[in-house]
Amino acid sequence: MRFALTAEQRSFAEALDGLLGAAEVPAATRAWGAGDTAPGLRLWEQLAELGVPALVVPEALGGIGGTPLDVVVAFEALGRHGVPGPWVESVALAPSLLAGTEHEGVLADLAEGAARVTVAAPPQTPYALDVAAATHTYLLDADGLAAATSTRKLTSVDPSRHLHSVQAEGTAVAVDSTAVARGLDLAALACAASLVGAGERMLRESVAYVAQRRQFGRAIGEYQAVKHALADVRVALDFARPLVHGAAHELEADSEVAARDVSAAKVAATDAAHLASRTALQVHGAIGYTLEHDLSIFILRARALAGAWGTTSQHRARVLHHLTATR
Amino acid sequence: MSLGFTEAEEAFRAEARAWLAENSPGRLPSMDTEEGARAHRDWEKALAGGRWSVVAWPEQYGGRDASLVEWVIFEEEYYLSGSPTRITQNGISLLAPIIFGHGTPEQQERYLPAMVDGTEVWAQAWSEPEAGSDLAGIRSRAERDDERGGWVLNGQKTWSSRAPFADRGFGLFRSDPAAERHRGLTYFLFPLDAEGITVRPIAQLDGDAGFAEIFFDDVFVPDADVLGGVGDGWRVAMSTAGNERGLSLRAPGRFLAAADRLLDLWHERGEESPQLRDDVVDAWIGARAYQLYTWGTVDRLQGGGDMGADGSVNKLFWSQLDVDLHETALDLLGPEQELRGEGAVSNGAWVDDYLFSLAGPIYAGTNEIQRNIVAERILGLPRGDNRRSGA
Ligand SMILES: Cc1cc2nc3c(=O)[nH]c(=O)nc-3n(C[C@H](O)[C@H](O)[C@H](O)COP(=O)(O)OP(=O)(O)OC[C@H]3O[C@@H](n4cnc5c(N)ncnc54)[C@H](O)[C@@H]3O)c2cc1C
Numbered sequence: 001m002r003f004a005l006t007a008e009q010r011s012f013a014e015a016l017d018g019l020l021g022a023a024e025v026p027a028a029t030r031a032w033g034a035g036d037t038a039p040g041l042r043l044w045e046q047l048a049e050l051g052v053p054a055l056v057v058p059e060a061l062g063g064i065g066g067t068p069l070d071v072v073v074a075f076e077a078l079g080r081h082g083v084p085g086p087w088v089e090s091v092a093l094a095p096s097l098l099a100g101t102e103h104e105g106v107l108a109d110l111a112e113g114a115a116r117v118t119v120a121a122p123p124q125t126p127y128a129l130d131v132a133a134a135t136h137t138y139l140l141d142a143d144g145l146a147a148a149t150s151t152r153k154l155t156s157v158d159p160s161r162h163l164h165s166v167q168a169e170g171t172a173v174a175v176d177s178t179a180v181a182r183g184l185d186l187a188a189l190a191c192a193a194s195l196v197g198a199g200e201r202m203l204r205e206s207v208a209y210v211a212q213r214r215q216f217g218r219a220i221g222e223y224q225a226v227k228h229a230l231a232d233v234r235v236a237l238d239f240a241r242p243l244v245h246g247a248a249h250e251l252e253a254d255s256e257v258a259a260r261d262v263s264a265a266k267v268a269a270t271d272a273a274h275l276a277s278r279t280a281l282q283v284h285g286a287i288g289y290t291l292e293h294d295l296s297i298f299i300l301r302a303r304a305l306a307g308a309w310g311t312t313s314q315h316r317a318r319v320l321h322h323l324t325a326t327r
Numbered sequence: 328m329s330l331g332f333t334e335a336e337e338a339f340r341a342e343a344r345a346w347l348a349e350n351s352p353g354r355l356p357s358m359d360t361e362e363g364a365r366a367h368r369d370w371e372k373a374l375a376g377g378r379w380s381v382v383a384w385p386e387q388y389g390g391r392d393a394s395l396v397e398w399v400i401f402e403e404e405y406y407l408s409g410s411p412t413r414i415t416q417n418g419i420s421l422l423a424p425i426i427f428g429h430g431t432p433e434q435q436e437r438y439l440p441a442m443v444d445g446t447e448v449w450a451q452a453w454s455e456p457e458a459g460s461d462l463a464g465i466r467s468r469a470e471r472d473d474e475r476g477g478w479v480l481n482g483q484k485t486w487s488s489r490a491p492f493a494d495r496g497f498g499l500f501r502s503d504p505a506a507e508r509h510r511g512l513t514y515f516l517f518p519l520d521a522e523g524i525t526v527r528p529i530a531q532l533d534g535d536a537g538f539a540e541i542f543f544d545d546v547f548v549p550d551a552d553v554l555g556g557v558g559d560g561w562r563v564a565m566s567t568a569g570n571e572r573g574l575s576l577r578a579p580g581r582f583l584a585a586a587d588r589l590l591d592l593w594h595e596r597g598e599e600s601p602q603l604r605d606d607v608v609d610a611w612i613g614a615r616a617y618q619l620y621t622w623g624t625v626d627r628l629q630g631g632g633d634m635g636a637d638g639s640v641n642k643l644f645w646s647q648l649d650v651d652l653h654e655t656a657l658d659l660l661g662p663e664q665e666l667r668g669e670g671a672v673s674n675g676a677w678v679d680d681y682l683f684s685l686a687g688p689i690y691a692g693t694n695e696i697q698r699n700i701v702a703e704r705i706l707g708l709p710r711g712d713n714r715r716s717g718a
Contacts, residue, residue: 002331002626003619003622003623003625003626004623004626004627004630203706207706207707207708210708211707211708211709218711219709221702221708221709222708222709222710222711223711224695224698224699224711226708227698227699227702227703227706227708227711228695228698228699228702230702230706230708231643231697231698231699231701231702231705231706232643232698234640234701234705234706235640235643235644235701238620238637238640238644239613239616239617239620239644240616242616242619242620242622242623243612243615243616243619245619245623246615246619246622249331253331261615264611264612264615264616267608267609267612268612268616313601313605316604316605316608316609319608319611319612320604320607320608323590323608323611324590324593324594327590327591327594
């Protein structure tokens with residue numbers, strides 16, 4: 001039995017944190033939201049040098065052939081730093097969807113960091129993210145997988161997420177349903193990991209803030225109401241993460257409980273990130289309610305991701321379905 | 328779990344499962360009644376006979392020298408088999424680690440074997456009427472009696488679980504009134520039928536006399552029953568507090584089993600309420616999270632890490648999970664939710680377990696105290712003027 005990350009995974013996480021910590025991600029995220037994708041795309045290149053887009057692309061197609069746990073490690077870091085862009089779509093979903101189809105060639109470019117893929121997969125994920133910044137846009141529906149173009153822009157609660165309704169152009173190709181299911185599960189799991197990362201970041205910011213902000217002659221972090229609220233966030237995140245890691249192990253083993261555990265992870269990560277964001281906002285007071293404070297990036301991201309790659313209600317239903325199917 | 332257990336671990340699981348399937352008595356009457364206490368002691372004898380009572384202990388004391396992983400595997404199987412909570416828990420989980428760590432060879436010989444098979448059931452006597460969360464405020468005293476070579480205890484303990492049907496107690500007494508609060512405390516072992524001791528049972532919320540007050544009126548305890556050094560009781564006791572919270576390491580099976588029963592109940596009732604449906608799922612997700620969290624901790628401990636303040640994170644989680652899970656079950660029962668005993672669903676097991684769950688946020692250090700610990704020791708927030716401790 002082994003649950004901990006491997007030494008390589010730990011140093012991968014450290015490398016990502018080192019890179020992103022030095023990269024002024026909040027500025028890149030704000031620019032991305034305002035339509036200037038240049039800093040965000042530079043970030044994409046740097047992350048590509050660490051192998052992020054190549055993670056689950058098979059070795060034969062120029063990738064690393066990594067595990068779902070590698071993906072989880074990467075997305076927790078992306079979430080912790082609030083990195084913008086269609087990462088879930090490119091890293092977690094595209095390899096399963098495209099491998100074995102006529103679009104397979106895209107994967108080599110993706111692994112190198114030259115291609116960026118976005119996918120709309122209605123009904124669960126009806127909108128394509130960041131079509132303008134992507135090199136390839138797809139629609140995955142009952143007809144299969146087709147190249148697609150934007151028909152309409154929509155506004156997300158998270159200003160750094162540009163959403164689009166899309167329509168197919170060109171004919172759909174059939175994709176293996178197991179591969180689709182696996183890709184969607186990995187996408188939901190990556191999203192869950194991002195949420196844990198965002199939650200961790202909000203907790204860290206809050207802890208730093210309450211230690212320094214003084215009212216009534218003391219640091220507000222000395223007040224028990226504040227302490228207890230943050231302790232509850234610690235608990236929620238500490239119990240969401242093992243679900244995310246556990247689901248990654250089950251996906252890796254292709255076990256029959258993998259789908260159930262991915263859904264459980266998405267629910268718990270969403271709830272934990274939600275608690276983290278509500279608490280972070282509360283302890284920051286009005287400064288937390290401003291767009292200029294970096295906290296806003298994480299609060300709004302967490303809210304947006306709650307509905308992406310399956311809502312908590314859809315995922316709860318899936319857990320229940322798995323648990324009761326055999327009763 | 329398919330997290331890759333070794334063949335030996337899987338074999339251990341299979342052996343435990345087979346033995347429990349063959350021997351488990353299922354749910355027993357409450358251990359806080361005379362009849363129940365007897366039944367529980369019989370069950371402990373059976374467990375010890377199969378060498379399943381203390382699997383992680385050395386073979387010399389009736390254990391199997393099992394690894395931490397095997398121990399948690401056993402605990403999962405134990406609860407999944409529907410076996411009852413252990414009447415020997417205070418002894419084998421709270422006191423024994425202290426006796427192993429701080430006890431004399433004589434104390435190890437004298438006390439360990441008798442607690443393994445339930446021959447001697449122990450009560451923890453820490454709390455006092457004026458010392459609950461602020462445990463260092465205890466006043467019960469121990470005075471030196473050089474002539475008889477021991478100590479004389481006076482004072483009062485309270486909320487001592489199992490004391491009405493237990494044989495012996497362990498607790499802290501102030502042996503040096505001049506010393507600073509956390510110093511000058513000494514850890515004593517004593518028989519509950521010693522001269523000068525009065526045990527007064529107190530009925531709990533569920534109606535049974537689950538705990539008791541213990542009065543000490545010139546009770547003599549020989550030097551041989553001082554555990555750890557004189558004046559060193561706080562340090563010794565705090566290592567037990569860690570164990571009490573760490574006990575939850577063994578509980579994932581308990582919550583998974585309860586979540587499983589909850590799913591059955593939901594299924595039987597065909598309940599359509601989306602809120603209740605979500606609550607049922609969340610109970611299961613919580614139990615699964617707890618299981619995975621525990622395996623993560625076990626993995627870390629095996630790698631040489633320690634539990635530290637994580638026990639507090641753990642305690643906050645399971646105690647809330649336990650209450651939520653049982654409230655959901657009662658909601659599912661509709662108007663039958665108030666019934667206990669005969670005529671109630673599962674003879675009222677849901678209500679009984681619900682009442683038990685309500686104590687979780689209070690005992691083993693209240694959840695407010697745990698939140699203080701998490702905030703200060705894990706998050707590093709500044710210490711205010713609230714003190715922390717907790718029995
Ligand atoms: C079922 C059960 C079994 C028990 N078994 C045993 C046993 O076997 N042996 C034993 O010795 N004891 C036992 N106890 C006692 C238990 O350890 C104490 O109840 C517990 O430590 C709390 O102490 P108290 O009840 O005196 O509450 P108090 O300490 O008076 O607390 C009352 C309330 O004030 C809050 N509070 C206190 N201090 C603070 C603070 N600094 N910050 C914020 N809030 C605070 C508490 O959290 C609580 O909500 C048991 C209790 C229960 C319910």
